[in-house]
Amino acid sequence: MKILLNKLASQNEIADLVTVLDAHKLFFNVDQSSPVTTISVVGDPQVMTELKLENLEFVERIEPIKVSYKLVSREFRQDDTIVDVNGVKIGGDEPFITMAGPCSVETEAQIFECARIAAEGGAKILRGGAFKPRTSPYAFQGLEELGLKYMRKAADKYHLQVITEVMDEAHLDMVAHYTDIIQVGARNMQNFKLLQAIGKTKMPVALKRGIAGTIDEWLNAAEYIAAEGNMNIIFVERGIRTYETATRNTLDLSAVPVIQKLSHFPIIVDPSHGVGIREFIEPLALASEAVGASGMIVEIHPNPEQAWSDGQQTLNELEFKQMMKKLAVIEEAILKIKEI
Structure with missing residues (x-):
């Protein structure tokens, strides 16, 4: 009320x-x-x-507060929530934040090289998968705790924060020990027991939209986290499955202003999963910043052609750094637009 x-x-x-x-x-x-x-x-x-x-x-x-996602809604809080990740602030009028790293942590040398590329390009947060949910049970499933250790060491060396996905409640404490942002993958958007458990940690959490999740379902999924007292939620638009087959998913950039109208929590965009094709990542990343997202999460790799997973949607060092330079230009343009 x-x-x-x-x-x-x-x-x-x-x-x-x-x-x-x-x-x-x-x-x-x-x-x-x-x-x-x-x-x-x-x-x-x-x-x-x-x-x-x-x-x-x-x-x-x-x-009354009329919507079902009460704590998440603009009816509950009118001003923007800024999620503070050890000094890296996401949301509101804060600068556009980039999270970058490989789809999966493969070796210690690989994740250290990814961390170097991410930091030199201007990213503030290192992403990487230690536990990998794969469609095929025979595909690489991740290094698990060893991967978490590698990622933490690499991030600390290059003064980055860490975001990684937790698959289930059994691994939550382990993942929380090594990471700074807990990621909930698309497959787990409505794993309500996991969401409640993450809510109890009070840690920053990046909630990815389900592969066929509506915005209302997404907001209500966030409510499960908030209802446990965790008000450090970041929405992640990562594309939804439609009838279109030209791209891996259909990136719904309209979700950015819609979420911003309905919720006080920040929203970032994942152009890598959103399109699934390397050559289209940059234009969608630029569009994500232009439409008002608070940041993005993107996949990079020293040699995408040899990546153990999702190499086709991963940028190399040159592509990533060129894209980051263009994003800086977009950010300057946005600041001028806000002055009008």
Whole structure:
């Protein structure tokens, strides 16, 4: 619900109300950006009913939060949530953030080389798969904990943060130990038990859109994480499966402004999985920044032709660095547009 206070509400009364809400373990957000203070509250309906907040003298009226993804919605919080990953800030008016690395961690030398390329190109976060969900059971499935160790060492050497995917609850503690952002892959978008477990970690989490997930389903999946108290969510648009066969997936760039309208959490784009073809990654990356995404996650490799997985959608060093230079130009143009 949204509690709209009257103009006579004092700061002491607002503070006392916040203390009560906190004591009853309710989620709340105070918005004083307009003349009328609004406090959005989400939690146990019985508790909220028993508090009888509508009887307080300084409460003007109470309105419901209509959507099912309450904590994730703009109705709950009007300003942008900035996800802070050890000083790397994602969302709002923060600079466009790039996450880059290989589809899978193959060897120690390979991930160190990827980290070097990522850092020199301007990326702030190293991506890589230690556990790899593959369509075929005979395909390379990842180095598991050894891959996590390699990636952590490489990221630390080049002053990068780490994002990697967790496949199931059994490996959550292990992945959380080595990483800075937990990634939920498309196949797990509606693995609700995993989402709840990740929510309890309070760690930054990148939630990829399911291969056939609607935006409403995606938002509600995020709500499972937020409902456990984790308000460090990053949406990742990675393309959806349509009838089109010319590309691996259909990258839905319209999801960026839609998510930004409906939710306060940031959204980034994955052009590598979104199109699945190397030559189309750069134009879609540029379009992602132009449409207002807070960042992107892209696959790079020292030698994509020899990559153990997804080499066809992976950029080499030259391609990545050229793309990053063009992204810098787009960012300058966007800043000028905002001044108009």
